[in-house]
Amino acid sequence: MTEDLIIAGFGGQGVMSMGQMLAYAGLSEDKNVLWMPAYGPETRGGFANCTVIVSDEEIGSPVVSHPKAVIVLNLPSLDKFEDAVVPGGVLVVNTSLVNREPKRTDIDIVHVPASDIANEIGSSRAANMVALGAFLAHKPIISIEAVKNTLKKVFAAKPQVIPLNEKALDRGAEAARVQAAV
Amino acid sequence: MKVVFERPEALQNVPFTYCAGCTHGIIHRMVAEAIDSLGIREKTIGVSPVGCAVFAYDFFNCDVVAAAHGRAPAVATGIKRSHPDKYLFTYQGDGDLAAIGTAEIVHAAARGERITVIFVNNAIYGMTGGQMAPTTLLGQKTDTTPYGRDARANGLPIRVCELLQSLDGVAYIERVSTHDPKHVLQAQKAIKKAFQYQVEDKGFTLIELLSTCPSNWGMTPVESLKWLEENMLPYYKLGVYKDIG
Amino acid sequence: MSEKKLMKGNEAIGEAAITAGCRHFFGYPITPQSELPAYLSKRMPQVEGVFLQAESEVSAINMVYGAAASGVRVMTSSSSPGVSLKQEGISYLASSELPSVVCNIMRAGPGLGTIQPSQSDYFQAVKGGGHGDYHCLVLAPNSVQEIVDLVRLAFDLADHYKNPAMILIDGVLGQMMEPVDFGNYKPTFVEKPWAANGCKDRKPNAITSIHIDPKDMEQHNLRLQKKYALISEKEQRSEEWMMEDADIMVASYGMTSRIVKSAIRKAREEGIKVGLFRPITLWPFPEKKLDENINRVKEILVVELSAGQMIEDIKLVNNGRLPVSFHGRMGGMTPSVEDIYDEIKKIHDRLTVKA
Numbered sequence: 001m002t003e004d005l006i007i008a009g010f011g012g013q014g015v016m017s018m019g020q021m022l023a024y025a026g027l028s029e030d031k032n033v034l035w036m037p038a039y040g041p042e043t044r045g046g047f048a049n050c051t052v053i054v055s056d057e058e059i060g061s062p063v064v065s066h067p068k069a070v071i072v073l074n075l076p077s078l079d080k081f082e083d084a085v086v087p088g089g090v091l092v093v094n095t096s097l098v099n100r101e102p103k104r105t106d107i108d109i110v111h112v113p114a115s116d117i118a119n120e121i122g123s124s125r126a127a128n129m130v131a132l133g134a135f136l137a138h139k140p141i142i143s144i145e146a147v148k149n150t151l152k153k154v155f156a157a158k159p160q161v162i163p164l165n166e167k168a169l170d171r172g173a174e175a176a177r178v179q180a181a182v
Numbered sequence: 183m184k185v186v187f188e189r190p191e192a193l194q195n196v197p198f199t200y201c202a203g204c205t206h207g208i209i210h211r212m213v214a215e216a217i218d219s220l221g222i223r224e225k226t227i228g229v230s231p232v233g234c235a236v237f238a239y240d241f242f243n244c245d246v247v248a249a250a251h252g253r254a255p256a257v258a259t260g261i262k263r264s265h266p267d268k269y270l271f272t273y274q275g276d277g278d279l280a281a282i283g284t285a286e287i288v289h290a291a292a293r294g295e296r297i298t299v300i301f302v303n304n305a306i307y308g309m310t311g312g313q314m315a316p317t318t319l320l321g322q323k324t325d326t327t328p329y330g331r332d333a334r335a336n337g338l339p340i341r342v343c344e345l346l347q348s349l350d351g352v353a354y355i356e357r358v359s360t361h362d363p364k365h366v367l368q369a370q371k372a373i374k375k376a377f378q379y380q381v382e383d384k385g386f387t388l389i390e391l392l393s394t395c396p397s398n399w400g401m402t403p404v405e406s407l408k409w410l411e412e413n414m415l416p417y418y419k420l421g422v423y424k425d426i427g
Numbered sequence: 428m429s430e431k432k433l434m435k436g437n438e439a440i441g442e443a444a445i446t447a448g449c450r451h452f453f454g455y456p457i458t459p460q461s462e463l464p465a466y467l468s469k470r471m472p473q474v475e476g477v478f479l480q481a482e483s484e485v486s487a488i489n490m491v492y493g494a495a496a497s498g499v500r501v502m503t504s505s506s507s508p509g510v511s512l513k514q515e516g517i518s519y520l521a522s523s524e525l526p527s528v529v530c531n532i533m534r535a536g537p538g539l540g541t542i543q544p545s546q547s548d549y550f551q552a553v554k555g556g557g558h559g560d561y562h563c564l565v566l567a568p569n570s571v572q573e574i575v576d577l578v579r580l581a582f583d584l585a586d587h588y589k590n591p592a593m594i595l596i597d598g599v600l601g602q603m604m605e606p607v608d609f610g611n612y613k614p615t616f617v618e619k620p621w622a623a624n625g626c627k628d629r630k631p632n633a634i635t636s637i638h639i640d641p642k643d644m645e646q647h648n649l650r651l652q653k654k655y656a657l658i659s660e661k662e663q664r665s666e667e668w669m670m671e672d673a674d675i676m677v678a679s680y681g682m683t684s685r686i687v688k689s690a691i692r693k694a695r696e697e698g699i700k701v702g703l704f705r706p707i708t709l710w711p712f713p714e715k716k717l718d719e720n721i722n723r724v725k726e727i728l729v730v731e732l733s734a735g736q737m738i739e740d741i742k743l744v745n746n747g748r749l750p751v752s753f754h755g756r757m758g759g760m761t762p763s764v765e766d767i768y769d770e771i772k773k774i775h776d777r778l779t780v781k782a
Contacts, residue, residue: 020604024433027606033433036603039459039542060689062603062682065763224627227497230635239633245623247496248635250519253489256481260493260501261623263477264451268497268625286489289482 001056003141004064007128008049008081009073009094014128018071019050022132024154025146026054036062047076054141069139071131073114078102092135094127110138112175118168126168133172138180144169190214192223194243203396203403205360206234206302210241212366213271213300216374217244220381226269227261229254231283233275234308252283255290258297269380270297277307280316280340287346291386294351298376299388301342304395305414312398316340319417324398343390343423353385355423359392359415361407384426392418431606436596437462437504439571439607440530441470443578444502448614449528450476451501453490455483457509458542459598460532464504484509488516488529495525496634498622500582500614504530506598507548508539510556517591518557521651522636526585528578529563530594532601535732535759543759544597546681549736552595553710560648562655564592564662565709567680571605577707579612586617588658595709597732599761600682658711665713666705667720669695673702675774676720677767678741679730680706687730690767699775709737717744726774727751730767732760 005022009015019035026033034053051067053059070085071092072078078098085091087106096115114130136144151165189195192214198207217223223244230238232251239246249257254272262270279287279301290297306324307313313326317339321330331339343357354376358369369391376387392414394406401409434442441463444452452471454464464480471478481487487503494501505513510531520527531552535545552565564584566577574596581592623632638644666684669691670676679687684705694701704720706713721727727749729738735753742751754770756762 020433023604027431027433032606034603034605035433036599039598039602058688059605059685060692061686061764062599063686063761063763065765225625227623227625229493236637239631239635243626243631245626245632246634247493247623248523248633248637249492250489250515253485253492253516256486256489257493257496259479259486260451260453260490260495261497262493263479263490264494264497264499264501265624285482286486289486 002053002059003055003069004051004053004067005069005071006049006051006064006067006081006084007071008047008077011046011048013048013073014125015048015073016050018128018132019052021147021150021154022052022054022142025142025150028150029142029146031055031142032057032059034059034062049077049081069135071135073097073127073131075099090135090139092131092138094131096127108138110134110176111179112172114172117171117175121167121171122164126164129165129168130172130175133169134176137173137176144173190218192217192226192243194241196240198241199237200234201397203394203406204234205304205391205393208360208366209300209302209391209393210238212370212373213273214242215370216377219374220377222269222377222381225267226271229258229261229270229272231272231274231278232309233278235273235275235302236309238273252278252281253286254278254283255286255295255297255299259290259293259295262295262297266296269377271300271377272297273300274302275308276301276303276305276315276317280342288349291346291349291388292351294353294385296380296383297386298380300373301388301390302393303342303390303418304393305339306395306398308395308398312395317342319413339417341418343388346388347423351386352388352424353426354379354387355390356425357390357392357418357420357423359410359420360394361392361410390418431608433604434571434607435462435602435604436571436574437532437601438466439574440504440578440594441466442609443575444528444582445470445474445476446609446612446614447500447579447582448616449500449502449582450474451494451499452477453479453481453487453494453501453503455481455487455505455509457506459534459601460504460506460530462601463530463532484512485515488513491527491529492516492520492523492525495520495527496523496622497624498619500526500586502528502530504532506532506534506542507536507545510548510551514551514557517563518555518559518561519636520591521561521563522559522647523634524589525591525634526589527591528581528585528594529591530596533595533597535757541759542598544599544682544732544761545757545759546597546683546732547734547736547757548595549709549731549733552593553712553740561651562710564588564590564658565595566592567595567707567709568600569681569684569705571600571603572607574600575607575609579614583615584662588654590654590658595681597682662708663711663713663715664707665716666703666707667716668703668705670702670704670720670723673700673723674725674778675699675701675728675771676704676724676726677701677728677730677771678704678706678717678737680709680737683730683732683762686762686764687767689764690771693764693768694771694775699771701771701775706737712740714744717741721745721748725749725778728770728774729753730762730770731755733757
């Protein structure tokens with residue numbers, strides 16, 4: 001099974017590190033993983049996006065035009081990637097910074113006020129982890145536990161940020177579950 | 183019988199192939215004598231240029247690497263950084279150093295590369311047959327300045343010592359001449375001092391030697407020496423341009 | 428036990444070089460290879476190595492020339508416009524037979540072009556690039572793991588054949604992260620009695636590329652050509668994937684071959700018999716394996732990020748036997764899996780009609 005997703009937002013929202021965290025976590029579960037940043041003109045104007053592929057088989061193309069999932073942390077990213085999601089795929093929207101409803105009706109949409117939740121628990125910088133938690137709760141391509149274990153390794157040098165990020169993952173997951181229940 | 187004059191060990195036992203009256207021969211000898219006097223022949227690597235001295239490895243009795251045109255300071259940097267315990271000299275002409283290799287010499291000096299540059303300035307391209315060099319004097323006729331070098335059309339000659347002296351990586355720069363025995367003796371001292379500074383790890387060193395090219399100047403060797411004295415010395419002032427002591 | 432690390436392609440080049448015993452790197456900033464010098468500027472001091480940012484690509488390659496001449500393992504890297512500047516030095520390295528590794532993280536040209544991925548430096552890499560009759564060994568990995576394996580191989584081959592070796596990848600491969608296993612590899616160093624590193628207890632060594640007598644220069648060239656023939660005989664490498672029963676062969680290398688693999692998977696799901704032939708050494712070109720495969724298939728599709736460069740080598744080996752078609756993108760654009768699938772489908776339909 002191959003899962004691919006694009007994560008997009010403003011530079012500084014932690015889009016790249018969020019994708020890397022997911023790839024690291026996939027690696028810890030013995031999956032084949034690939035992380036690819038958009039670089040160059042695409043990243044001008046403060047936009048950032050990356051592709052993550054997690055697979056049980058050899059990973060082919062790093063270039064994904066129609067991913068199974070997209071996580072958007074801001075409005076321009078929604079505008080850019082909404083149409084790219086494969087029918088039946090997932091779109092996670094940071095409703096704190098996106099003031100319109102997605103138009104697609106053939107995909108699952110996960111609404112999560114990621115920036116608001118992040119602010120509430122202590123830092124807007126954790127919005128990326130809130131969104132990741134929401135995505136993984138909706139579509140557990142790898143376990144949230146694996147991401148938490150990865151956090152511990154990646155932030156070994158600054159352990160003080162680990163609890164916040166763990167909390168962010170949990171709160172994101174919770175938001176997605178509540179939405180699913182509704 | 184007492185030996186009063188012999189070939190330096192750092193020169194091979196072969197005749198020079200330079201033109202009659204060319205000062206390359208005596209400059210090679212002075213470099214070899216400096217190497218011998220410091221006892222560093224086996225630890226010295228020369229880098230030869232593109233130009234008349236391209237075959238320097240035929241004459242120096244030490245390891246020599248032939249560089250691409252102008253790149254000798256970069257090549258010497260590569261060797262020195264790989265073997266910091268060895269001593270490096272580049273041997274470059276005016277076209278090689280001050281035209282095509284300007285970036286390389288400026289940055290080697292700025293980095294304070296521990297190398298010794300032997301810069302032979304004869305105000306012309308020798309090997310390619312006498313074209314204008316960056317150091318060709320105003321009014322000087324060459325193959326590519328048949329009416330004499332004109333400031334507006336051809337630019338002005340570059341004074342390398344003056345250009346490099348402001349760089350903080352430089353430990354020692356001196357301009358010397360080869361036009362008479364007195365000046366040759368001064369040149370010999372300067373070259374030895376430059377190598378000495380390298381041995382002491384002081385920084386970048388460069389000796390500019392005003393030199394002749396009888397063949398391409400179209401003069402006899404004696405006329406050439408006189409022309410150097412009368413025309414080059416006034417523009418290229420001799421002296422120490424930097425010495426950190 | 429070795430553990431897998433997640434690394435960017437550019438960084439993996441740097442770490443692989445260090446594990447291969449390379450302690451000297453000379454480079455100049457250019458996108459999209461900049462992670463490599465940045466990585467080595469951090470790593471080299473940790474292993475008592477040398478990282479030097481040169482004043483230009485030209486200087487960097489000539490520093491490589493000096494270091495290689497003095498007998499150490501040395502590397503430089505750049506992206507397309509910078510590699511153009513290095514061509515003078517590469518020609519000298521080839522002529523003086525100095526082992527060295529040059530990485531080209533290709534971006535789109537001609538000119539300043541764009542920093543997006545491209546494979547349009549194929550001709551430059553495999554046909555010589557600089558002046559004179561010479562070849563670099565050219566290795567084209569298609570994953571971060573293979574980058575590690577081939578960078579090490581590049582150092583070994585360079586030393587063995589006294590020849591510059593080039594790692595040719597595109598910007599995407601340099602930028603993307605994949606797991607790598609560095610294993611327990613130990614570099615094998617060869618003696619370099621020819622090196623210019625001080626003539627203690629021996630005659631002086633001279634390293635040069637000038638042989639002014641044409642008779643000597645021809646002999647020098649003949650010797651180089653003999654070496655290239657030997658390399659061509661011994662060092663061709665390629666991957667065949669799903670080729671056993673294939674009617675259609677897609678030839679592609681580097682990152683593009685990964686897109687092709689995805690397209691082949693999709694086509695296979697629909698019963699189309701298609702496989703991949705992937706040159707791993709671009710020079711020497713894997714002619715022998717390609718020839719065998721041409722004898723088995725019915726049609727060839729070549730996919731490159733260029734106007735069609737490797738296709739010329741494919742056609743030389745094919746020698747008119749099979750139809751060869753091409754799909755390429757230029758200017759930093761990449762084909763999608765669907766684009767390549769469509770090309771495969773077209774060929775399949777044609778073959779079906781014929782049958």
